[in-house]
Amino acid sequence: MSRRHATLLASTLLLIGMLCALVLVRVPYAELSPGPTVNTLGEHAGDPVLNIEDEDQRTYRTTGHLNMTTVRVTSADYRMGLVEAMYGWFKDDAAVVPRETLYPDGKTAEQAEEENAEEFSQSQESAKVAALKELGLKVPTRTVVASVVKGSPAQGTLKAGDVIKAVDGSPVRQPGDVAELVTEHEPGEDVVFTVVPVKTAEAAEKAGDDPAEGDTREVTVTTAAADDDQRAIVGIQAGTAHTFPVAVDIKLADVGGPSAGLMFALGIVDKLSPTDLTGGAFVAGTGTIDGEGQVGPIGGVTMKTRAAKAAGASYFLTPEANCPAAAKSGPDGLTLVKVTSMDDAMDALEQIREDRTDDLPRCAAG
Structure with missing residues (x-):
């Protein structure tokens, strides 16, 4: 073999080796792309997304769309290749971001899925509350034991669902009060909880009474020290429970996170109100x-606007904090409407159905 041929062969092998390395090298990035959109007024997988299960509550015909939007993301256990990341950086319909922005603190795929499912469940509860209040209905709330940590001082004394009326005699009005009152103690001291047991609360709720007015009992729990900062803890997570005057079931599989809250709330109002909110228009949106x-910001807004436009939306309800990013790269032909609250969204829908769109508060690029 001549020196020229040997050099050519060595160069070829080196190039092949470098290409193989590029394919095999993994980088700490993840990809976002537009996900499916679902009309909250319609059906998904053969079932109504919003089902009003109340014989005493009238529902109304709806038209148009109120679509919630999603983002597809690579899973927490997926390791992106360097070539794939480089290709993603040049794609118009995807975004490659540092993996830690989506999965901070080294979350596993299972942990990320559980967190998304919990946030999705909480967003449904908040959407029901916001919608029913928008309709002028009262939604009684109460602070409850949301969960009990296994092996904690509270295990066996407090149960998930117990209504917390007071701690050491001080009234509890919101979940944050519980931790504040418990941490006034030193580890090893007793805390006295005044609670309505979960079974008593459930029985009162079924009878149509305020579940917080059932028989109370006092439960004494000895505090322990938290592992991180030695503050006093009892090992419970306090949360909020609601008594809904109208039974609303939200069914949407394979979706997680809190960002569909606004669109769920608007869909509920539309079904329970004689006013056809959209007037037949195709409206999509997002927001906690x-x-x-109150409407809060979400992640992946540029992917969601593209998904909405591809689905046929003409208007996109956008949380105010997401407006600059959405406006910077929003697709042509999609009107980005700035909202900060349920009232803003309701006003915008009124302008859309009455064809007064010139007055809509639009997103502006930052």
């Missing part, structure tokens, strides 16, 4: 929502 109707 709390029980008071």
Whole structure:
């Protein structure tokens, strides 16, 4: 073999080796892309997304769309190749981001899935509360034991669902009060909880009474020290439970996170209100929502606007904090409407169905 041929062969082998390395090298990145959109007024997988299961509550015909939007993301246990990441950086319909922005603190795929499922469940509860309040209905709330840590001081004394009325005689009005009152103690001291047992609360709720007015009992729990900072803890997570005057079931599989809250709330109002909110228009959107109707920002807004446009949406309800990013790369032909609350969204829908769209508060690029 001549020196020229040997050099050519060595160069070829080196190039092949470098290409193989590029394919095999894994990088700490993840990819986002537009996900499916679902009309909250319609069906998904053969079932209504919003099902009003109440014989005493009238529902109304709806038209148009109120689509919630999603983002596809690579899973927590997926390891992206260097070539794949480089290709993703040049794609218009995807975004490659540092993996830690989606899965901080080294979360496993299982942990990320559990967290998304919990956030999705909480967003449904908040959407129901915001929607029913928008309709002028009262939604009684109460602070409850949301969960009990296995092996903690509270195990066997407090149960998930117990209504917490007071701690050491001080009234509890919201979940944050519980931790605040418990941490006034030193580890090893006793804390006295005044609770309505879960079975008593459930019985009162079925009878149509305020479940917090059932028979109370006092439970004494000896605090322990937290592993991280030695503050006093009892090993419970306090949360909020609601008594809904209308039974609303939200069914949407394979979706996680809190970002569909706003669109769920609007869908509920549309089904329970004689006013056809969209007037037949195709409206999509995103945003978290709390029980008071305040709309919060979400992640992946550029992917969601593209998904909405591809599905046929003409308007996209956008949380104010997401407006600059959405406006910077939003698809042509999709009107980005800025909202900060349920009231903003309701006003925007009124303008859309009455064809007064010139007055819509639109997103502007930052």
